[in-house]
Amino acid sequence: MSCYLKLEAILENPLRIFNIELEIQDINDNAPQFRREAIHLDISEATPKGERFSLSNAVDPDVRINSVKTYSLSESDHFNIEVQTGRDGSKFAELILIKNLDREKQAIHNLILTAIDGGTPARSGTVSIIVHVLDTNDNAPTFDKHNYSLKIMENSPIGERFSLSNAVDADVGINSVNTYRLSESEHFNIEVQTGREGSKFADLILTTTLDREQQAVHNLILTAVDGGTPARSGTASVIVRVLDTNDNAPKFDQPTYNIKIMENSPIGSLVVHLNATDLDEGSNSDLIYSYSLYTSEKTQETFNLNPSTGEITVKGVLNYEDFRIYDMEVIATDKGTNSLSGQCTIKIMVEDMNDNHPQISIKSFQSPVSEDIKLDTVIAVVSVSDKDSGDNGVVDLHIPDHMPFKLRESSDNYYELVVSEPLDREKVPEYDITFTVTDRGSPPLSDNETMTLELLDVNDNVPQFPQSFYTIRVMENNAPGALLSSLTAFDPDLHENQYLVYFILEKEIANTSMSMLFSINPENGNLYALKTFDYEIEKEFLFHIEARDSGSPPLSSNVTVHIIIVDQNDNAPVIVSPWRAHGSVVEEKIPRSTDKGSLVAKVIALDVDSVHNSRITYQFLQVTDANLFSLDQYNGEIRTMRMFSYRDPRHQQLVVVAKDNGQPALSATVTIKLSTVETAVKAYSDMTEVPLEYDIFSDLNLYLVIGLGSVSFLLLITILVTIVLKCQKPKASKTAPPCRNSVISERNSTIADSTLVSNDAYWYSLFLKREQPDSSVVLKLAFEGGLFSHVLVSIFVSTATKRAGSKF
Incomplete structure (x- = not known):
């Protein structure tokens, strides 16, 4: 480009006009300049290598050689420039990407572009190139740990926030963490917060009340999601441990x-x-x-x-x-x-235990009263009480029956005694009203209070007992002098006519007077036993007690008393089979070839106590070989459990104990020594299965006939004696009857020193000597004679079976 300055020069003499063109030649007095101080470029980190980016060119007012000649770029690993010449000859530079960008490593690249002119000396101008690397969603959000543990008190209020570690995303902008999500939970939620720099973080918010006792640990999944397309996410496990607070009362x-x-x-x-x-x-x-x-x-x-x-x-x-x-x-x-x-x-x-007797108290009592007293008149007020409770404290108040009075409950535990029937002094001049209060405990306890209501009249009434028949049970071996019962009669008469004396009406039983056995207090009717009773000798007594007033003439009444002696287990069993002398050992022999199940011996024991106490059971007390013999606990049969072997000893000792059913049980023992012998005779386990030899069968029959004949003979003798004694008239005894106590002691000494056979013989001799035997004694002798016969049969049969060598 040329620069000319056009001028006109005028000369006056002569006047002449000249056109002058003045060419101004450029000097390098201007440095290249860029229109902006900085060039900002936004380049995606996904831009491929070789991509070109146009840059603003520099301007230099100088021309030709002094104008911009070239460009240079500061050192960079990712960029380079290429100088291009425009159609008008101007120079400009293009920025070339020579290496892929990574925003996460370097988000901004600062470059210096220098424009240099061609003058001498050369001048230059610079401009900053700021390359902003644009982010792409090439990174997923990440947490610094896979598992986070959070401890929260169970009493934390609803809405309380708990900070969580936010996820980190290397990307920025919309590609960075945009939101958070929480796995389904009824107790927690999250709220996404935005930080100062736009970062997203989440707060864990408590939405419902926590209860450690229902759930102590909550496992949550926290997910961070960016805003890229497609979106990327990262997860972390959040373990919320609920810390206990003392929010549960015991x-x-x-x-x-x-x-x-x-x-x-x-x-x-x-x-x-x-x-x-x-x-x-x-x-x-x-x-x-x-x-x-x-x-x-x-x-x-x-x-x-x-x-x-x-x-x-x-x-x-x-x-x-x-x-x-x-x-x-x-x-x-x-x-x-x-x-x-x-x-x-x-x-x-x-x-409560029934340990307190009920109490009775007569609060008021009106006596004597006129026999024409009006009906329903209150003659006494009685109160009752019992310190016990329940049935033990529930009391019932009674008065004797068949009296013209009745009890009427007036208030709690208070009773009124009122006249219920017309009173006739001639019939009942005086009433001994006994108030008896009894609780309902077990056993019941009672108390009584007696008041005497007098009617003004004469003595025309006999004493009366509350009961006409008394049954009194007395345990044998009682202590002499023990109180058996109180037999109280009353007499409605007045003064000396009501004073009663009690005594026992004389009656002899087996030459023994009742006054020798029993005594009654003449004043209060208390009945006492004067001796110790033995159930095995005397089982009951029936006699009368008389109450007599002191009037003139005296009047009296009596009552029947039935004394029943109750058995105690005071007699030990007596072993009658196998028979043995006192204190000796029974020795038996048994073939060594005896079969299994064969009868070896049979133990029979008797007990003279009552039926319950006399039930006998048998058991081994000592046995040489427990696997060889068995004992039936009810019938006392000893049988072999197997055949004898050559290893078994020849001598076996069996100690059998017989126990009764009493409390405490009494017992007797027998020692049986068995000796096995070699014999050719075969022992049969069952006589009915294999026929016996003729001679053995004859022996057995002989013993059976002897036994049965003995039984029949003894029974016949017993019946004949009974008939004779019944038909014989009783004769008056000239001498005093022997004391029954001496008879008892004599029998006891006999039992102690003799066997069962000699005992029965003694009773028979006693029976024949007695002139006036009682029918109960005769029946007892008959029973014992039959029992003795049974024993004889057992002995005979046992002997026969042993001799026959068979099981019976």
Whole structure:
């Protein structure tokens, strides 16, 4: 480009005009300049290598050689330039990408573009090229850890926020973390927050109340999602551990304990084991038991509470009559901070034992009264009480039947005695009204109070007993002088006409007077036993007791008394088979070839006690070989359990004990020594299965015939003697009858020194000597004779079977 300055020059003389063109030649006095101070380029990090980007060219006012000649770029690993010449000859540069960009490594590239002219000296101008690397979604959000643990108190309020570690995304802008998501949870949610620089982070928000006791650990999945297309995500596990707070009070198994305990419970016995549970953990669930309230100091004196175990035990003596119900409240307190407690109510009811007699008190009594007293008139007020409870404390008040009076309940435990029938002094001049109060315990206890109602009249009434027949049971071996019963009669007459005297009407039983056996208190009718009774000798007595007043003439009445002697187990069994001398050992022989199941011996024991006490059972006390013999516990049969072998010893000793059924049981023993012998005779296990030899069968028949004949003979003799004694008239005894006690002692000494056979012989001789035997004695002799015969048959059969060498 040329620069000319056009001028006109005018000359006056002569006037002339000249056109002048003045060419101005350029010098390099201007440096190249860029229109902007900086060139900003936005290039995606996904741009491929070789991509070109146009740059603004520099301007230099100089021309020709002094104008922009070339461009240069500051050193860069990613960019280079290429100088291009325009159509007008101007120079410009293109920026070329020579290496892929990575925004996450370098987000901005600062370059310097220098434009240089061609002058001498050369001048230059620079401009900053700022390359902004545009992000692409090539990175997923990541957490610094895969698992995060978060501890939250279970009493945290709803809405409380808990910061979580935010995810990091190397990308920026919309490609960075855009939002967070939380796995489904009913207790937690997240809220996405935006930081100052636009970063996203999440707060964990509590949406519902936590309860460690229901769920102690919550496993959550936190997901970070960016905003790229397509979106990328990263996950992390969030473990929320709910820390326990002392928010659960201890709770007892039941809120109210109703406990019954007998008043005789020993000190230290367990009353109740309280059990409280606390759903918390650690020290929040460690419990201490204590009283919170009790009715009186006596509660703490009577019961002990173990603070660690919750056991309540008896500490003092229990007495229902002193204190019946103990009310207390027990609390269980945990050891946590701000400790909580639960409580239960305990009612300990002392159960009564029937250890207190009912009490009766006559509050008022009107006597004497006129025989024309009006009906329904109150003549007495009686109160009753019993310190026991329940049935033991429920009392019933009675007066004797068939009296013209009745009891009417006026108030609680108060009764009025009123006239229910017209009174006639001529019929009943005086009433002994006995108030009897009885509780309903087991056994029942009773008390009585007697009042005498007098009617003004004369003595025209006989004494009367409340009962016409008394049945009194007396345990044998009673102590002499023991009170049997109180037989009280009453006489409605007045003064000396009502004074009664009791005595026993004389009656002889087996030459023994009743006054030698029993005694009655003449004043109060108490009946006593004068001797010790033996059930095996005397089983009952029937006699009369008379009550006689002191009037003139005296009047009297009597009552029948039936004394029943109750058996005790005071007689040990007596072994009658196999027979043996006193204290000796029974020796038996048995073939060594005896079959299995063969009868070896049969033990028979008798007991003279009553049926219950005389039931006999048998068992081995000692046996040489327990696998060789068996014993039937009911019939006493000893049988072989197997055949003898060559290893078995020849001599076997069996000790059998026979026990009765009494309490305590009494017993007798027998020792049987068995010797096995070699014999050619075969032992048969069952006589009915294999026929016996003719001679053996004949022997057996002979013994059976002898036994049966003996039984028949003895029975016949017994019947004939009984008939003769019944037909014979009794003769008056000239001499005093022998004392029954001497007979008893004589029999006892005989039993102690003789065998059963000699005992029976003694009774038979006694029977023949007696001139006036009682029918009960005859029946006893007949029974014992039959029993003796049974024993003889057993002995005969046993002997026969042994001789025959067979099982019976």
